[in-house]
Amino acid sequence: MYSKLILVGFTCLAGAFAVYLGQVVRKRLRQCEPKDIHQFIPLPPGPKKMPIIGNLFDIPLVDMAKVFAEWKSLYGDIIYIEALQQRIMVLSSFEHANELLSKKSYSDRPVPMMLGELMGLGQSFALLRYCAAWKEQRKFAHLALNAGAIKEYSKLQTEAVVLFLDSLVENPRDFISQLRLATGRAVLSMTYGFPVKSSETMNFIAELEIMMATIGKGMMPGAYAVDIFPWLRYIPSWVPFNNIHAIAAEGRTRLLRVVGLPFEYAKQQFSSPSPTASFTATCLQVEGAADMEHQIRWAAGSMYGAGSETTMGTVLAFILAMALYPDIQTKIRMELDHVVGHGQLPTLDDRSRLPYVNAAIKEIMRWNPVVPLSLPHFTSKEDVYQGFRVPKGTIVFPNVWAMSRDNISGISPDEFAPERFLDDCVERTALDPYSYAFGFGRRICPGRFFADNSVFLYVTGLVSTFVISPTVGSDGRNSLLRAPFRQGMMRFPESFHVCILPRSEKLAEELQARAREMSKNGSE
Numbered sequence: 267m268y269s270k271l272i273l274v275g276f277t278c279l280a281g282a283f284a285v286y287l288g289q290v291v292r293k294r295l296r297q298c299e300p301k302d303i304h305q306f307i308p309l310p311p312g313p314k315k316m317p318i319i320g321n322l323f324d325i326p327l328v329d330m331a332k333v334f335a336e337w338k339s340l341y342g343d344i345i346y347i348e349a350l351q352q353r354i355m356v357l358s359s360f361e362h363a364n365e366l367l368s369k370k371s372y373s374d375r376p377v378p379m380m381l382g383e384l385m386g387l388g389q390s391f392a393l394l395r396y397c398a399a400w401k402e403q404r405k406f407a408h409l410a411l412n413a414g415a416i417k418e419y420s421k422l423q424t425e426a427v428v429l430f431l432d433s434l435v436e437n438p439r440d441f442i443s444q445l446r447l448a449t450g451r452a453v454l455s456m457t458y459g460f461p462v463k464s465s466e467t468m469n470f471i472a473e474l475e476i477m478m479a480t481i482g483k484g485m486m487p488g489a490y491a492v493d494i495f496p497w498l499r500y501i502p503s504w505v506p507f508n509n510i511h512a513i514a515a516e517g518r519t520r521l522l523r524v525v526g527l528p529f530e531y532a533k534q535q536f537s538s539p540s541p542t543a544s545f546t547a548t549c550l551q552v553e554g555a556a557d558m559e560h561q562i563r564w565a566a567g568s569m570y571g572a573g574s575e576t577t578m579g580t581v582l583a584f585i586l587a588m589a590l591y592p593d594i595q596t597k598i599r600m601e602l603d604h605v606v607g608h609g610q611l612p613t614l615d616d617r618s619r620l621p622y623v624n625a626a627i628k629e630i631m632r633w634n635p636v637v638p639l640s641l642p643h644f645t646s647k648e649d650v651y652q653g654f655r656v657p658k659g660t661i662v663f664p665n666v667w668a669m670s671r672d673n674i675s676g677i678s679p680d681e682f683a684p685e686r687f688l689d690d691c692v693e694r695t696a697l698d699p700y701s702y703a704f705g706f707g708r709r710i711c712p713g714r715f716f717a718d719n720s721v722f723l724y725v726t727g728l729v730s731t732f733v734i735s736p737t738v739g740s741d742g743r744n745s746l747l748r749a750p751f752r753q754g755m756m757r758f759p760e761s762f763h764v765c766i767l768p769r770s771e772k773l774a775e776e777l778q779a780r781a782r783e784m785s786k787n788g789s790e
């Protein structure tokens with residue numbers, strides 16, 4: 267009897283000890299995981315690092331995306347570099363970018379210290395970390411910019427395009443600054459409900475463009491010393507040669523102005539008897555909007571920076587392509603004349619009947635993608651992918667430029683050829699740029715439907731009413747082939763010259779009459 271009791275007691279003790287031991291082992295393993303185990307896993311390949319500075323001198327200062335694409339033949343599709351402690355991974359194929367950024371959902375963003383934290387732009391959802399505030403702003407953007415909601419804005423988008431085309435009749439040489447104005451007008455009007463052609467719009471665009479220059483500079487990795495050595499922020503402002511605080515204060519003041527003032531206008535407009543449809547008005551209608559005003563203000567304040575220059579750069583690439591490829595311009599025009607009517611400005615309703623135009627729009631986004639390294643994502647935890655370790659805190663660039671260079675269709679990637687997207691022209695069509703040009707996963711561009719409609723209206727408006735050609739002179743086409751491209755996060759042709767002439771005097775007069783009519787109907 268006693269021996270039975272002892273046996274049962276012993277068995278219970280042994281069982282309890284085994285359970286305890288299991289828990290200890292599991293806990294230890296959890297502590298090891300993932301970090302320690304990952305230490306033994308190799309990082310993805312990349313150029314050899316130097317002590318302390320890493321690959322600092324390997325990182326190209328111009329055409330970064332193109333150089334990274336060339337590295338593909340040396341290191342493969344997943345490249346890893348380090349510069350001054352910053353880890354960077356470049357994904358050069360659509361499959362890897364889609365797998366990591368969309369399916370595994372690397373949705374965080376790296377935030378530059380000067381621009382994001384010291385100036386305060388980190389409150390804008392384009393630069394917010396992956397957090398509750400980002401989710402709120404993102405919901406607002408989805409509400410006001412989804413494929414159905416953007417129909418509200420087609421009138422203002424058409425107005426901005428007509429004003430641009432009208433300006434070309436009188437002043438074709440000024441097409442770049444006129445296009446900057448037009449794309450800015452459309453985004454501001456959509457965001458806050460300003461009339462497309464108004465003095466408020468002009469004033470805000472002037473201020474916003476100054477802010478854009480600051481943002482353009484601050485987005486470059488390591489633009490300010492404080493981005494690389496964040497502790498510099500603690501050096502007091504009275505220390506000689508320390509201008510960090512002065513630069514930050516100036517940027518912060520300007521930013522608060524350009525985000526705050528138009529929002530106040532939109533709020534007033536919203537409470538008037540006949541409010542105009544706009545991004546802000548849509549958000550203010552949401553139940554409980556008063557408690558979320560801060561997020562609405564910053565969601566709206568994100569639009570100009572993200573939407574104006576990207577659209578402009580895309581249309582500039584199209585204008586360059588039309589001067590370089592007159593045969594393709596003729597094909598687009600023939601389709602427009604045939605489907606919509608000679609010299610008629612197409613509307614968004616015509617789009618589904620214009621396959622060649624749609625292929626040409628895809629081709630602009632592929633030929634010279636305006637954000638060739640997209641916007642960087644960021645890893646908020648350790649990971650292992652394809653046998654490689656992906657450390658926490660790695661900046662991840664999807665190399666859109668490399669993705670756009672595919673040869674699947676058999677047509678050289680350097681050629682501007684909409685045919686590569688048409689089933690009846692090639693055996694295998696090229697990878698659809700809508701799958702990569704607007705980014706990936708939860709961070710995908712929320713303005714893509716609005717942008718796509720704008721690009722359609724510019725492309726069709728330009729070709730149906732004007733002829734674009736190289737400027738007269740022996741070196742016309744050659745100088746276009748050497749057109750300088752803006753360097754930085756955004757890449758687009760700048761300061762190039764083309765000849766833009768109306769197809770006929772009658773069409774020019776019709777355009778002018780239409781622009782006058784719009785001004786009379788309350789735009790100014």
Ligand code: HEM
Nearest residue numbers: 391392572573576577580640641704705706709711713717
């Ligand atoms: C042709 C024009 C455009 C292109 C090529 C473009 C491309 C992109 C890309 C590549 C991203 C980064 C996505 C990612 O991180 O994975 C992005 C983000 C963004 N875009 Fe666009 N975009 C365009 C126009 C617009 C327009 C017109 C708007 C607004 C009206 C807009 C608003 C935004 C915003 C707010 C973000 C940040 C999203 C976030 O971080 O959650 N974009 N865009």
